[in-house]
Amino acid sequence: MFLSNDVQENTEMLERHIVQPADAEHPTILSTEDLHVYYGKKEAISEGDLRFASNQITALIGPSGSGKSTFLRSLNRMNDRIATVTGRIMYRGVDINxxxxxxxxxxxxVGMVFQRPNPFAKSIYDNIAFALRLRGTTDKHELDEIVETSLKQAALWNQVKDDLxxxxxxxxxxxxxxxxIARAIAVKPDILLLDEPASALDPVSTSQLEDTLLELKQNYSIIIVTHNMQQAGRISEYTAFFNQGRVLEYDTTSHIFTNPQVQITSDYVSGNFG
Amino acid sequence: MMNPKTQNKVAIGTLYGVAGLVVLILLALLGYILVSGLPQLSWHFLTAPAKAFLKGGGVGVQLYNSFYLLILAMLISFPIALGAAIYLYEYAKDNWVTTTIRTAIEILSSLPSVVVGLFGFLFFVVKLRLGFSILSGAFALTFFNLPLLTRSIEDSLRTIDTTQREGGLALGLSRWETVTRVILPAAVPSILTGVILSAGRVFGEAAALIYTAGQSAPALDFTDWNPFNISSPLNPMRPAETLAVHIWKINSEGIMPDAKAISSGSSAVLVLAILLFNFAARYLGKRLYKRLTSA
Incomplete structure (x- = not known):
């Protein structure tokens, strides 16, 4: 792991363990290089360097205020007017930052789903169709089809098909x-960012949502922030552990949960703090 | 020392008393106006022109003038207020410029309407040579209405959750698309309510109009809709006494024998119109919300 000099001075004593995904079948689709996020003068993320594998689920975990949501929101520049983001975010060879x-x-x-469900004050159909219409898809049949497939992919079609x-x-x-989720995938993104999407849901809905995500990863690369350790364990291939604005450990999920290399990670995943 | 339970009872009792007093005063006022005014109302009263010296005049022209002025004032002030509110709430950053604008709006909204009227007289009537005219009145009413309407639209935008804006942006919509396609449709019912309520205030406004739209109501020819003819109802350059100004004028210098009855009748019409505005605001707001949110 490459550290720039000024960062190294502060982090010399910091225990870290970063293993980037290296799986030929799932090449890197998104990566961050030397990413820093500042709220005003306050630094919220210092140096997050992560590579994300395509068609896999990567979980970002860590205590409240560790910067995982800030990091996630920087990936599709939702922080643009709120924070200053420096560094590179590489997507298909292009720095999107x-x-x-x-x-x-x-x-x-690079679509996004938020912590609290935020359907628009429109019909179910229009929630999905109106963004497509704005970008020139006006054919009724085509729209109907996209609405149907998106709702099916999000495992909602059977419940709402008569109430569109x-x-x-x-x-x-x-x-x-x-x-x-259906709305986000209707515009056909590559990557789906989810910011604690299940935190406002009951256990049954949560488990349905997890099944949906496992289905979706065939077509999308998913990065999910979660507070729920079991959830990260159940659905993700890779897990990054954030603490105080830094990624302290990044590895396959099974390694993070069964054999963490960093003491703080170990404490966190076993529930001793956070 | 009272125990908490008695304390609570005393508090609730006091609050009920205060609330009851307010309701009582309002009902008494409303009741007095309606009881003394309703008997004067007739089709003739609502449509006939006013008479200066004789009995039996109506308020037809004044009533028409009130609505015409209201519509003109709203046509001018609504787009400006909407734009200002969208800028202030959706785009502007919190800095000294927006703070200054907000403070200015607040000061303007507490400006006595007679001051707005005198400003309108000096600026529109005299300086811009619009004379005592509907147009001068509409501009004065715009100044009177703008701050409150801007505030009310801004408040409507504020009621739409931030997560809605994020939802729009996350779908790749621009800020403008998010505002016009997601936020405004969701806020329309509440904006409409604000518009209608402010319409009620504008409708009942007198002081801002006395020196701008004038105190005379020349006879109108309701068959002539050419806005360039002086007797046309649509002519914006004619002086136009409104209902509220009429009430003020009759009470201060009315010399017709039935001045008191006309004043009571006019007041009742005014109050009824404003009540109508309020109920319409609620009804339309609810209807529209249902329409817009469930296709």
Whole structure:
């Protein structure tokens, strides 16, 4: 792991263990290099260097305030007006963290689902279709088809197929969150970022959501922030452990949970702090 | 020392008393206006022109003027207020510029309407030579209305959760698309309510109009809709006494024998119109919300 000099001075004593994914079948789709995030003068993320494997689920874990959500939101530049992000975010050979990038186009490739379900105050159908219409898909049949496949992929189709014109605000929390996933995948992204998507859901909805994600990784590369250790263990291939704005350990999920190399990681995953 | 339970009872009792008093005063006022005014109302009263010296005049022209002025004032002030509110809430960063704008809006909204009227007189009537006219009145009402409408639209935007904006942006929508396609549709019912309520205030405004739209109501020819003719109802350059100004004028210098009755009747019409605005605001707001949110 390469550390720039000024960082090294501060982190000499810091115990870290970073193993980037190296799986020929799942090449790197997104990587960050020398990423720093500042809120005003306060540094929230210092030097996060991670590579994310395609068509896999990567979990970001760590105590509250460790910077995992900030890190995730930087990946599709949702922090643009809130924080200053320096460093490179490489996506298909292009640094998407530079001003010349069309950030709106980029976000269609790197979709995001948030902590609290946020369906729009529109019908279920329009929640999915209206962003497509804005980008020129106006053919009714084509829209119908995308709405149907997205809802099916998000495992919501069977419950709502007769109510597509009803308000999305009437859906339950779990359904609303799956609608948000359907909405995100309808614009055909490569990467799906999820920020604690199950934290507002009951256990049944959570487990349905996890099944959905396991299905989705065939077509999408997924990065998920979670507070739930079991969840990370159940669904992810790789896990990054964040603490105080740094990635302290990154490895396959099984290594992180069964044989963590860093003491703090070990304490955290075994529930001794955080 | 009272125990908490008695204390609570005393507090609730006091609050009920205070609330009851407020309701009582309002009902008494409303009741007085309606009881003394409703008997004066008739089709003739609502449609006939006013008479200066004789009995039996109506308020037809004034009522029409009130609505015409209201519509003009709203047409001018709504787009400006909407733009300002969108800028302030959706785009502007919190810095000294926006703080200054907000402070200015706050000061303007507490400006006495007679001051707005005198400003309108000096600026629109005299300086811009618009004379006592509907247009001068509409501009004065715009100044009167703008701060409150901007505030109310900004508040409507504020009620839409931030997560909605993030949802739009995360789908690759631009900020403008997010505002126009996600935020505004969701806020329309609440914006509409604000617009109608402010319409009620504008409708009942007198002081800002006395020196701008004037105190005379020339007879109108309701068959002539050419806005360039002086007797056309659409002509924006004619002086136009509104209902509220009429009430003020009759009470201060009315010399017709039935001045008191006309004033009572006009007041009742005014109150009824404003009540109508309020109920319409609630009804339309709810209807529209249902329409917009469930296709």
């Amino acid at each position: 530079q001003p010349s990038i069309d950030v709106y186009e980029m976000r269609r490739r 014109n009803k308000s999305a605000l009437a859906l339950s929390g779990g359904q609303a969150q799956r609608l948000c």
